[in-house]
Amino acid sequence: xxxxxxxGPGLVEPSQTLSLTCTVSGDSISSGTHYWSWIRQPAGKxxxxxxxxxxxxxxxxxxxxNSRVTISVxxxxxxxxxxxxxxxxxxxxVYYCARAVTGMAVADYFDYWGQGTLVTVSx
Amino acid sequence: EIVMTQSPATLSVSPGExxxxxCRASQYSSTNLAWYQQKPGQAPRLLIYGASTRAxxxxxxxxxxxxxxxxxxxxxSLQSExxxxxxxxxxxxxxxxxxxxxxxVEIK
Numbered sequence: 001x002x003x004x005x006x007x008g009p010g011l012v013e014p015s016q017t018l019s020l021t022c023t024v025s026g027d028s029i030s031s032g033t034h035y036w037s038w039i040r041q042p043a044g045k046x047x048x049x050x051x052x053x054x055x056x057x058x059x060x061x062x063x064x065x066n067s068r069v070t071i072s073v074x075x076x077x078x079x080x081x082x083x084x085x086x087x088x089x090x091x092x093x094v095y096y097c098a099r100a101v102t103g104m105a106v107a108d109y110f111d112y113w114g115q116g117t118l119v120t121v122s123x
Numbered sequence: 124e125i126v127m128t129q130s131p132a133t134l135s136v137s138p139g140e141x142x143x144x145x146c147r148a149s150q151y152s153s154t155n156l157a158w159y160q161q162k163p164g165q166a167p168r169l170l171i172y173g174a175s176t177r178a179x180x181x182x183x184x185x186x187x188x189x190x191x192x193x194x195x196x197x198x199x200s201l202q203s204e205x206x207x208x209x210x211x212x213x214x215x216x217x218x219x220x221x222x223x224x225x226x227x228v229e230i231k
Contacts, residue, residue: 039220047167047210049220062218096166100219107219109157109212111178113166 002026004097004114012091013123018084022097022114023077030055030075035100035108038071038082040093041116048093052100052108053080087121094118125150125216129209129223135231142198144226146211151191155215158187158196161225162207170209171196198228206230 008020022036029036038050051061053071061069070083084091094116100108126149136142146156154174159167169178171187174194184199198205211223 037219046224047212047220047222049218049222052219060218062220101172105155105214106217107155107214107221109155109169109172109214110159110167111169111172113168116166 002099002112004099004112006095006097006114006117008117008119010118010120012087012119012121014088014121015086018082018087018091018095018119018121020082020095020097020117020119021079022081023079024099025078027099027112028075029073029078029080032056035102036073036080037098037100037108037110039096039098039110039113040091041096042090042093050082050084050095089121092119092121125152125213125221127211127213127221127223129211129226131226132224133227133229135229136201137231138203139200140231142201142205142228144196144198144209144211144228146189146194146196146223148192148194148213148221150213150216152194152213152215154190155213156187156189156194157212157214158185159210159212160205160207161210167210201228 035052037052073080097114098110099112128147156174158171161167175187208225
């Protein structure tokens with residue numbers, strides 16, 4: 001059974017960097033069979049894809065967030081990470097990590113999700 | 124950028140009735156379309172991928188259809204646990220994560 005678990009601070013001050021960890025169990029990031037993504041959801045709103053990483057460390061980011069986002073991976077710990085810099089109140093959201101399935105398509109769908117972690121940007 | 128439009132925004136249905144949810148893509152998406160269910164306080168759950176293939180463990184009362192730009196999710200006989208928000212997402216075109224705005228299925 002594949003499981004993902006987000007962890008990190010629930011409160012971040014404006015202009016600081018949001019940092020989250022996703023720990024994967026039941027699958028190996030290093031197997032190279034999937035991409036691994038971050039997705040967020042502001043309260044009462046829809047889902048927004050942030051970016052993804054492959055076991056090699058290759059990344060892709062949503063263009064509008066590209067200048068502020070860094071996703072990295074530690075295959076030895078079966079974890080991947082999100083850093084979002086210069087945060088504002090608009091970055092307040094539940095952040096999910098998810099396993100991405102690419103298959104024959106260009107983009108991904110998401111078959112396993114973490115439970116999500118609420119990050120609030122406030123002083 | 125691809126825009127996914129879901130309708131209606133809210134669907135009021137009685138238990139045991141059929142629910143039909145629509146999703147329209149602004150660009151051709153072939154059958155690269157997924158549906159997710161999200162209950163309050165929970166993560167989205169994959170229901171359907173490939174427009175019509177049920178994900179592991181998804182009951183047969185959930186079915187998906189469509190191709191190109193028009194897609195439908197049908198719940199044949201609504202159970203109490205099916206009242207939730209449903210999102211569609213296309214994955215034919217870059218970037219990933221072109222989600223619709225969601226349809227809330229509520230008890231009538």
